[in-house]
Amino acid sequence: MAKATVKPVVGVDLGGTKILAAVVDGENKILSRFKKRTKLEGGPEGLTERICQAVEGALVTAKLTPADVAAIGVGAAGPTDTAAGVVVTMPNLGIENLPLGKRLTDRFSVPARIENDVNCGTIAECRLGAGKGAADVLGVFPGTGIGGGILVGGTLLRGRNQAAAEIGHTVIDPNGPLCACGVHGCLEAYASRLAIVRDIAAAVGRGEASIAGEYIRPDGTNRLRSKALARGVTEGDKVITDVLERAARMLGEAIGSAINLLGCELVILGGGVTEALGSWLVNRVAAAAEKRALKIAFKGVRIVQASLGDDAICLGAALLAREALAENK
Numbered sequence: 001m002a003k004a005t006v007k008p009v010v011g012v013d014l015g016g017t018k019i020l021a022a023v024v025d026g027e028n029k030i031l032s033r034f035k036k037r038t039k040l041e042g043g044p045e046g047l048t049e050r051i052c053q054a055v056e057g058a059l060v061t062a063k064l065t066p067a068d069v070a071a072i073g074v075g076a077a078g079p080t081d082t083a084a085g086v087v088v089t090m091p092n093l094g095i096e097n098l099p100l101g102k103r104l105t106d107r108f109s110v111p112a113r114i115e116n117d118v119n120c121g122t123i124a125e126c127r128l129g130a131g132k133g134a135a136d137v138l139g140v141f142p143g144t145g146i147g148g149g150i151l152v153g154g155t156l157l158r159g160r161n162q163a164a165a166e167i168g169h170t171v172i173d174p175n176g177p178l179c180a181c182g183v184h185g186c187l188e189a190y191a192s193r194l195a196i197v198r199d200i201a202a203a204v205g206r207g208e209a210s211i212a213g214e215y216i217r218p219d220g221t222n223r224l225r226s227k228a229l230a231r232g233v234t235e236g237d238k239v240i241t242d243v244l245e246r247a248a249r250m251l252g253e254a255i256g257s258a259i260n261l262l263g264c265e266l267v268i269l270g271g272g273v274t275e276a277l278g279s280w281l282v283n284r285v286a287a288a289a290e291k292r293a294l295k296i297a298f299k300g301v302r303i304v305q306a307s308l309g310d311d312a313i314c315l316g317a318a319l320l321a322r323e324a325l326a327e328n329k
């Protein structure tokens, strides 16, 4: 680290199924990664401990101590209160008002920045990835849930209660399935990985033939992940492709409406589902969005796949943590 003039920062992706911590240097290069499963056991304290273990794991892997880093940034899968350093809610995990920033600062003695995960992913893609140079951007990341991030003139749109850009909770059908947020018929209740897997499992339960049956055990254990979905598409599995076709159409319709509202120039599709399905998903989402959007609003709009993969949220959390340090100086 002889020539390093800027201390590294730790970026953490706090998702519904995994916690990924990465040490990121001053040139936004990742020096180390450490992954842990997100578990419900132990409640907020258990989750906080696992986040700390992921940060420690990334530091140890990079042969660093907390004193070697300038800050920790966290991208959490839910609305956050960045000024207070609080994860306001992660509905899929039953987390409410978790003062994660203070906990991390107490533990590691460095400033901690808590942000929404897809805000982080969208910022990272626009600075370092598929959205370089774009100023008016909508990021949509279907994974366990469906997160959104909006850049207006290059600046994150946070909104009155820092809950802007929650495109996953756009209501598609008020009589639809119950969403984790408590409302019926949100986009997320149709097109998130959890919803996709739910619908595929239901078809398998009805006796429809599908390779998905290999991933769902009689005891109810379900190992259907994004990679299995991609396999279903490649092999032309009817159950899997039907459910995914519908999810893609609904994503595209919600995005088309959002383009009408925002007038963005670029839509970035990220998250685990997009990474696994690639252009198969992006093309279908783009076609559905074009059908739904006004011609004038859609003209010249690009819909692209994120390019930073699993690192996007860690990198964005690190970028925003570094920006916060600069602002406070």
Ligand SMILES: [Zn+2]
Binding pocket: 168, 169, 179, 180, 181, 182, 183, 186, 188
């Ligand atoms: Zn919802």
